Structures are given as structure tokens and as C-alpha cells.
Amino acid sequence: MGKYLRRKIIIYLLTFFFAVTIDWVIPRFMPGDPIRTLLSRAAMRTEAMDLLYNYYNKVFSLDLPLWKQYVNFWVSLFKGDLGTSVYLFPSPVFEVIKRAVPYDILLLVPAILLSWIAGNKFGAFAARKKRLDNTILPIWYVITATPYMWLGILLAWVFGVVLGIFPISGAYSFSMSPSLSWEFIWDYLKHWILPFGSLFIVQLGGWAIGMRNMIIYELESEYSRYMEAMGAPAKLIRKYAFRNAVLPQITGLALQLGVIVAGALATEVVFSYPGIGYLLLQGILNGDYFLIQGCFLFIILGVLIANFFIDIIYVIVDPRVRRGMSGETA
Amino acid sequence: MKKGTILVLILIFSTILLGVTYKRNETLYAGGGLWAPPNNWNPVTPWAAVTGTVGLIYEPLYLYDPLSDEMIPWLAEKGEWKDLNTYELKIRKGVRWTDGTFFNADDVKFTFELAKDIPEVYYSTLWKWLSSIEKVDDYTLIFHFTEPLYHEWVTNLYQIPIIPEHLWKDRSKEAILTGANENPIGTGAYLAETYDQDRMVYLKNATWWATELLGIEPTPKRIVYLRAMSNNVALGMIIKGELDISNFFLPGIPTIKKFYGIHTWFDDVPYMLSDNTAFLFLNTTKKPMDDPEFRKAVAFAINSEEIVEKVFEKQVLPSNPLGFLPIDAWMKYYDEDVVTKYGFEFNPDIAKSMLKDAGYVDKDGDGFVEAPDGSKIELSIIVPFGWTDWMESIKIIASNLKAVGINALAEFPDFGRYQDELYGGNFDMAINNFGSYLSVTVWTFYHWLFFPISDYQANGNFGRYDNPEVFKLLDEFNRTPFDNVEAGKEIVSKIEEIFLKDMPAIPLWYNGMWFQASEAAWTNWPSEHGPFHYPCTWGGRWQLGGLMMLTDLQSK
Numbered sequence: 001m002g003k004y005l006r007r008k009i010i011i012y013l014l015t016f017f018f019a020v021t022i023d024w025v026i027p028r029f030m031p032g033d034p035i036r037t038l039l040s041r042a043a044m045r046t047e048a049m050d051l052l053y054n055y056y057n058k059v060f061s062l063d064l065p066l067w068k069q070y071v072n073f074w075v076s077l078f079k080g081d082l083g084t085s086v087y088l089f090p091s092p093v094f095e096v097i098k099r100a101v102p103y104d105i106l107l108l109v110p111a112i113l114l115s116w117i118a119g120n121k122f123g124a125f126a127a128r129k130k131r132l133d134n135t136i137l138p139i140w141y142v143i144t145a146t147p148y149m150w151l152g153i154l155l156a157w158v159f160g161v162v163l164g165i166f167p168i169s170g171a172y173s174f175s176m177s178p179s180l181s182w183e184f185i186w187d188y189l190k191h192w193i194l195p196f197g198s199l200f201i202v203q204l205g206g207w208a209i210g211m212r213n214m215i216i217y218e219l220e221s222e223y224s225r226y227m228e229a230m231g232a233p234a235k236l237i238r239k240y241a242f243r244n245a246v247l248p249q250i251t252g253l254a255l256q257l258g259v260i261v262a263g264a265l266a267t268e269v270v271f272s273y274p275g276i277g278y279l280l281l282q283g284i285l286n287g288d289y290f291l292i293q294g295c296f297l298f299i300i301l302g303v304l305i306a307n308f309f310i311d312i313i314y315v316i317v318d319p320r321v322r323r324g325m326s327g328e329t330a
Numbered sequence: 331m332k333k334g335t336i337l338v339l340i341l342i343f344s345t346i347l348l349g350v351t352y353k354r355n356e357t358l359y360a361g362g363g364l365w366a367p368p369n370n371w372n373p374v375t376p377w378a379a380v381t382g383t384v385g386l387i388y389e390p391l392y393l394y395d396p397l398s399d400e401m402i403p404w405l406a407e408k409g410e411w412k413d414l415n416t417y418e419l420k421i422r423k424g425v426r427w428t429d430g431t432f433f434n435a436d437d438v439k440f441t442f443e444l445a446k447d448i449p450e451v452y453y454s455t456l457w458k459w460l461s462s463i464e465k466v467d468d469y470t471l472i473f474h475f476t477e478p479l480y481h482e483w484v485t486n487l488y489q490i491p492i493i494p495e496h497l498w499k500d501r502s503k504e505a506i507l508t509g510a511n512e513n514p515i516g517t518g519a520y521l522a523e524t525y526d527q528d529r530m531v532y533l534k535n536a537t538w539w540a541t542e543l544l545g546i547e548p549t550p551k552r553i554v555y556l557r558a559m560s561n562n563v564a565l566g567m568i569i570k571g572e573l574d575i576s577n578f579f580l581p582g583i584p585t586i587k588k589f590y591g592i593h594t595w596f597d598d599v600p601y602m603l604s605d606n607t608a609f610l611f612l613n614t615t616k617k618p619m620d621d622p623e624f625r626k627a628v629a630f631a632i633n634s635e636e637i638v639e640k641v642f643e644k645q646v647l648p649s650n651p652l653g654f655l656p657i658d659a660w661m662k663y664y665d666e667d668v669v670t671k672y673g674f675e676f677n678p679d680i681a682k683s684m685l686k687d688a689g690y691v692d693k694d695g696d697g698f699v700e701a702p703d704g705s706k707i708e709l710s711i712i713v714p715f716g717w718t719d720w721m722e723s724i725k726i727i728a729s730n731l732k733a734v735g736i737n738a739l740a741e742f743p744d745f746g747r748y749q750d751e752l753y754g755g756n757f758d759m760a761i762n763n764f765g766s767y768l769s770v771t772v773w774t775f776y777h778w779l780f781f782p783i784s785d786y787q788a789n790g791n792f793g794r795y796d797n798p799e800v801f802k803l804l805d806e807f808n809r810t811p812f813d814n815v816e817a818g819k820e821i822v823s824k825i826e827e828i829f830l831k832d833m834p835a836i837p838l839w840y841n842g843m844w845f846q847a848s849e850a851a852w853t854n855w856p857s858e859h860g861p862f863h864y865p866c867t868w869g870g871r872w873q874l875g876g877l878m879m880l881t882d883l884q885s886k
Contacts (some may be wrong), residue, residue, distance in 0.1 A: 040753070168566045
């Protein structure tokens with residue numbers, strides 16, 4: 001186990017280093033000059049503009065040679081400093097992320113976890129019931145294939161405008177200031193339910209279809225047939241099939257959770273819901289090196305941590321990995 | 331009772347008290363000028379500041395009303411030229427900063443002199459033609475100029491927000507130029523109360539000076555300026571009556587206005603006031619756009635009416651040949667004779683014959699003209715991806731140009747690349763309107779159109795039209811006393827003539843002052859029937875009428 005972990009950790013550190021380097025390089029190859037973009041909003045005379053341009057270039061250390069910028073980047077990264085956002089000048093990148101990401105976490109974690117649990121349950125259940133499978137599966141396919149934007153706008157229109165049950169924008173009523181009152185929590189939930197629901201519905205189909213296919217495959221496999229021939233109870237066979245089928249789903253789940261810091265752009269736009277996705281997009285459009293770097297740093301960390309957990313969870317849930325590690329043969 | 335239950339009960343009772351809900355009839359919900367989470371209230375970097383920083387919190391010396399073409403004394407009581415180089419400014423008495431300190435001439439002097447000490451402040455070039463500011467008493471300042479730029483001076487008067495000396499004098503250069511200035515203290519009608527990712531909340535300043543001195547008072551106790559991330563959300567909220575005023579461009583207003591009772595400035599076409607002119611810039615450093623005859627032919631080939639009807643559903647007006655906005659401040663310089671003589675109109679036949687006369691003919695029979703030297707012409711027109719109204723517009727322009735034999739293609743690079751190509755001078759043709767917004771003098775418009783050329787052309791004259799004569803005339807106009815309209819006219823007519831003869835850029839249509847309002851909670855919105863206020867809540871523009879609009883609103 002120790003050797004296995006050590007090897008994994010070295011691989012992860014290397015991956016982190018290269019991924020972060022790429023993350024640093026790519027924005028700088030994009031067209032556009034972030035400082036010019038920032039200043040193009042200002043109406044001023046050329047002389048003052050040039051002075052200000054040079055000043056901001058210094059503030060953002062963009063006047064240094066590239067290699068120096070790169071070294072400085074790592075140095076300040078270890079100090080926990082991600083730099084200042086250009087698009088959201090003068091907020092520090094860490095502040096920007098800290099203020100926006102909680103909305104994503106509160107929206108995406110429940111949506112991903114609940115749709116995963118429900119999807120797996122339904123998928124496994126449907127795989128065994130021919131009739132259910134024939135009726136519900138096509139619906140799932142339709143839902144999964146629906147363009148999210150369209151579904152979101154439809155939900156917002158029907159529940160928000162036509163029926164008027166739910167609000168159509170914001171994280172809580174524009175007439176409220178946040179407080180720890182029931183009234184506020186209720187209001188927050190009312191705003192949360194449509195974005196959550198839309199994500200839940202769309203993801204549910206994907207998980208369910210995956211699970212259903214996997215279960216059918218497992219139930220058709222040699223070991224299931226063998227057990228069946230041996231007269232094992234159906235419940236036991238299903239239990240084994242489920243445990244095998246759920247493995248790829250765990251990987252999928254962990255990866256989904258890993259990229260939460262990327263936000264949910266479409267949801268944010270359709271429901272005008274705060275989050276990091278829209279800011280990241282604007283950062284990219286405005287050539288905001290620092291915001292892009294910062295967001296992707298967390299995405300890289302998220303994916304790596306998620307993968308690391310998968311590795312560990314596999315050791316626990318999959319005996320084959322456990323045996324392979326200690327050199328046993330199956 | 332169990333301990334847990336008691337705890338929960340205490341929690342419920344204590345927290346219910348904390349909740350604050352704004353009353354509907356005291357709160358104005360506004361949108362259209364906030365695109366990023368609020369994070370900057372620095373009046374020294376107004377382009378990066380939250381909308382309302384200038385106008386609601388910090389105030390300028392004058393307001394400007396583009397509808398009546400009037401400069402309204404605001405923090406200044408009176409200002410006049412004593413002689414050609416001396417400007418006397420009387421400061422209003424009885425104005426207070428929101429921390430209670432009295433406002434006086436020192437604050438004004440400090441605001442201007444800040445740009446002398448820190449040349450990076452955006453209005454610092456003022457000091458090239460201003461030599462000193464003399465304080466006569468606490469409410470009188472005399473500005474001594476070396477060679478006053480009168481037109482630029484007037485725009486400064488209503489655009490530079492005055493900042494409090496006692497709170498800013500000890501700040502470092504870094505804090506002034508890169509600070510966020512949280513908890514801003516101004517003289518304005520509102521205070522920055524709170525903010526979150528998707529909103530900025532302003533609270534009325536109960537002791538605002540104008541209530542006592544001018545007898546006006548903004549009606550809404552709070553302004554919640556919200557950030558809607560897409561048009562359909564803004565439209566839905568207007569329909570539901572959750573958004574009171576929207577400065578978003580919303581397609582379809584002409585169709586749905588009646589059904590939902592959406593208020594606009596005009597009851598009928600064009601619904602919106604004009605705010606700025608959209609131009610087609612032609613890169614004069616590239617062939618064949620370096621040829622004025624070719625550029626003029628392009629002007630004759632474009633059908634702006636078609637764009638106005640198909641793309642904007644007549645929410646905008648086609649531009650006049652000079653690109654002057656239909657406001658008195660500019661139109662008084664509009665020379666009909668020059669326009670009749672050198673102007674253009676949509677006429678593909680003339681465009682075709684102009685091309686032919688200039689030597690642009692189709693030699694290889696592919697349906698498109700070649701340059702006089704025989705080289706092929708293949709031009710691209712660019713606008714940023716996602717700017718749907720502009721995207722549709724350049725599709726029409728491309729087909730207009732094809733109709734007269736010019737091979738042009740509509741292209742939609744992302745915003746970063748659009749800027750790179752436009753500012754770097756690599757584009758062929760592009761639409762832009764960033765500096766053509768209405769102002770007190772047509773000088774701002776021409777300053778943008780004929781901006782001095784540099785390596786990176788980010789602030790106007792994107793086609794890099796280089797004509798020393800025009801630059802000289804424009805400077806001359808700037809040096810003409812603001813009230814001497816006759817002398818100004820003479821100069822501007824010459825500029826107009828050169829513009830129409832050379833056609834460095836082609837005016838297309840006037841983008842609207844997008845304004846839709848809901849009467850669910852607030853009435854007496856500005857309209858063509860009055861009250862006459864320019865209904866603008868965009869950043870840095872509240873002093874054009876948005877602020878006065880607030881004083882006339884009535885709660886339902």
C-alpha cells in the first residue's frame with residue numbers, strides 16, 4: 001500500500017506541475033492585451049493613456065521578461081497569492097473565486113450527488129423491468145439529448161413567468177439582504193430550486209442510462225449466468241452485478257465533483273444565477289491571465305484530488321485492485 | 331422542554347429579527363449597466379467603477395441635459411470666463427459629504443490638482459493647458475489657463491467627479507490608482523449600502539444637499555441595481571414587473587410592448603432615443619480601403635434602412651451622412667450645404683459607377699471587381715462573436731457590398747481577437763461605436779473619429795485615417811470659445827467636407843438609449859410627453875438625466 005501510494009503521489013505532483021505550467025502558458029498565447037482591454041473602456045487622451053498603461057503593466061508585472069513572470073508566478077503561488085484580476089480590477093483573484101464559488105458548490109454538489117444516487121437506483125431498477133425499460137428509457141434519452149439552454153429557458157418560462165411559482169433570476173430576492181432567518185433561507189431555496197432542478201434532470205438521464213446499460217451487461221456476463229445456474233438467489237446476483245456496474249459510475253462521479261470550480265455556465269446564464277462559470281468566460285474573453293490561471297488551478301487541483309480519491313476508493317471497493325497491489329494474482 | 335428545542339427556538343426568534351426585506355414601493359429595481367460583480371467604487375478610475383459611482387455617490391460640478399442642451403450648475407453654482415484665459419468658478423455653499431464634513435473649494439482644487447501630481451490620472455493632460463488654480467475664498471476658484479481648450483473644458487465640467495480632499499489627500503498613489511475604494515464617501519443622493527455577486531444596493535442619502543438647496547429629492551429609498559446575465563432574464567423580469575427600469579437592448583420590444591404595457595420613450599417608432607452612432611470603419615492603411623473613391627463607393631452601397639428594419643425592428647434610426655446624433659448640441663454644427671454637396675445615400679447604381687470610374691472592374695468574370703492593378707479584392711467585416719444585432723447587421727452589409735461587386739465576408743471573431751485586429755490595425759472593415767456617444771460638444775465625437783494615430787489604436791480612428799489638416803482643424807475647433815458657435819461652425823464645416831470627401835468611416839445607424847420601464851411599482855417615467863430626462867443608468871452617465879429621473883418618479 002505504501003509503495004502504491006508513494007508512486008501515485010509522485011505522478012500526481014508531476015501532473016500538477018505540468019498542468020499548472022500549461023495553465024500559465026496558454027492564456028498568454030491568446031490574442032488580446034488584458035491591460036488594453038481594461039483601458040479601452042476609458043475615454044482619455046493618448047499621453048495619459050500611455051502613462052496609465054505603463055503603470056498598470058508594472059502593477060500586474062507584465063513588463064517583466066516572460067521567464068521572470070513564470071518564476072514569480074510559482075513563488076507567489078506558494079505564498080497563496082494568485083494575483084489580481086484584470087477583468088474584475090482591482091479584486092484579487094482569490095477574492096473573486098471565494099465570493100463566487102460557494103454558489104456553485106451549493107448548487108452543483110447536491111445536483112451531482114442526488115442525480116448520481118437517483119440515477120443509479122433508477123437505472124439498475126429499470127434494467128430488470130422490461131416494461132419500465134421500454135417506456136422510461138426513451139424519455140431519458142430525450143432528456144439527456146435536450147440542449148440544456150433550451151430546457152433551462154423552458155423551465156424558467158413555464159415555472160417562472162407563466163405559472164409564476166418560482167423566481168427567474170438571482171440567488172435570493174433582490175428585495176432582501178442576506179441574513180440567517182428562515183424567511184431568507186426559504187427565499188434562497190425558492191431561487192435555488194429551478195437551477196438545481198434543471199441540472200438534476202439533465203444529469204439524471206446520463207447516470208441512469210449508464211447504470212442501466214452496465215447492469216444489463218453484468219447480468220449477461222459469465223459469472224452471473226454461473227451463479228444463476230448454481231441456483232443463487234436473484235437478489236444476490238443483482239447485488240454482485242450492482243457492485244461491478246457501479247465502478248465506472250464512481251469514476252464519473254468523482255470527475256464531475258472535481259470540476260465544480262469550473263462552475264455551471266449555462267445554468268448561470270439562463271437563470272442569471274451567480275457563480276464562477278460566467279466570470280471565467282468573461283475572464284477568457286477579456287484575456288484576464290490571472291483569473292483564468294486561478295480558476296484552472298482550482299480545477300486542476302479538483303480533478304487531481306478527485307482522481308486520488310478514486311484510486312483510494314477503488315482499493316476499498318474493488319478487491320481486484322487491492323490484490324493487484326500486494327502482488328496477489330486473482 | 332429539551333435543551334435542543336430551546337436552542338432552536340432561540341435561534342429562530344433571534345434570527346427572524348435580523349432579516350431585512352425592502353418594501354416594494356420604496357425600492358427601484360434597475361438593470362442594464364452592471365455586467366460584473368460590483369467590486370470597484372473608485373471615482374479616479376470611473377471606467378472600472380460600478381455604475382452609480384459617478385452620479386449617485388460622487389457628483390460633478392455640472393450636470394448636462396442632452397435633451398435641452400443645458401449645462402445645469404450642480405456642485406458649482408456658477409462658472410464663467412472672465413477673459414479668454416481665466417475661468418471663475420463659484421462653488422455651491424451648504425453641500426456636505428456623507429461623513430458630515432462640509433464641501434468647499436478645496437475639494438474641487440484638490441480633485442483637479444490630483445491629476446497634476448499623478449499624471450496617470452485620466453484627466454491629467456488638462457495640465458498641459460491649465461497653469462494654476464487660485465483659491466479666492468472657500469467658495470471661489472479662479473482657473474488660469476495658458477491656452478484653453480474650451481470644448482474639452484466643458485466636457486470635463488460635467489464628467490469629472492469631485493472627491494473629498496480630507497479623505498484622499500493622504501492616500502498613496504497606488505491606493506488612488508488601483509484601490510477599490512470600498513465605503514465611498516461622496517456628496518451624492520445615494521450611499522453604497524451593500525452588494526453581492528448579482529446586485530449593488532444604494533440607500534438614499536437622507537441629508538442630500540439638493541433637497542434643501544434645490545428642493546428636489548429622489549423618490550426611491552433604495553436602488554437595487556441588478557446584474558442580469560442574459561436578455562431573456564431581463565425581459566422576463568420586466569414583464570413580471572420585477573425590474574422597474576432596464577437599459578438592456580431587448581429585441582422584440584416593438585412586438586410585445588402592447589401586450590405587457592412596457593413603457594418606452596416614444597410611444598411608437600423608433601421607441602428609443604438615440605445614444606451613439608455605429609460606424610463602419612475601413613482600414614485606410616490597407617488596399618483597396620486606402621482609396622477614398624473605393625470608400626465612398628462602399629458608403630453608397632450600404633442600405634442602413636434595411637439594417638434598421640430587419641435587425642433592430644425599427645428601434646433605431648438610420649444615421650445622417652455625418653453621423654451626427656440628432657441632438658441640438660451637435661446639430662447646430664450640421665452644415666446642410668456641405669452635406670447636400672458631398673453627402674451620400676444608399677444607391678447601388680452610383681456605387682457601381684463610382685467603382686467603375688475609379689478603375690475597379692470585374693476582369694476575370696467571377697462576379698466581383700478587381701483592383702485597378704488587377705489584384706483580387708476579398709475583404710472581411712468583423713464584429714465580436716455574440717453581439718447578435720451587429721452580427722446580423724454585417725451580414726446585410728456583406729450582401730449589400732456583394733450586390734455592387736465587392737467581395738466581402740462577415741466574420742465573427744471573439745471579443746479579444748476583435749479588439750486585437752481593430753486596435754492593431756489588421757482588420758479590413760469593422761463596426762464600432764465605443765466613443766460616439768452623445769455629449770455637450772461635437773468635439774468629443776470628432777476627437778474619437780480622428781484620434782491621433784499610435785501603434786495601438788484603442789481609443790478611436792481605428793481605420794488609422796491620417797490627415798494632418800483635419801487634426802489641425804479639430805484642435806482649432808477645440809480652441810474656439812464654446813459660445814462662439816459661428817466661428818466653430820466655420821471650422822466644423824471644413825471638417826465635415828473633408829470627412830465626406832474622404833469617407834474614412836461610414837456612419838450607419840444610431841444605437842438607441844435602450845430604455846424599457848415597468849409601471850408595476852413606479853410611474854411618471856421619462857417619455858416624449860415628459861418628464862424630459864435622458865433615461866440613462868449606464869456607468870458614468872447618470873449625470874445626463876438618470877439622476878433627475880429619480881426625482882420625478884412616483885410610487886404607485
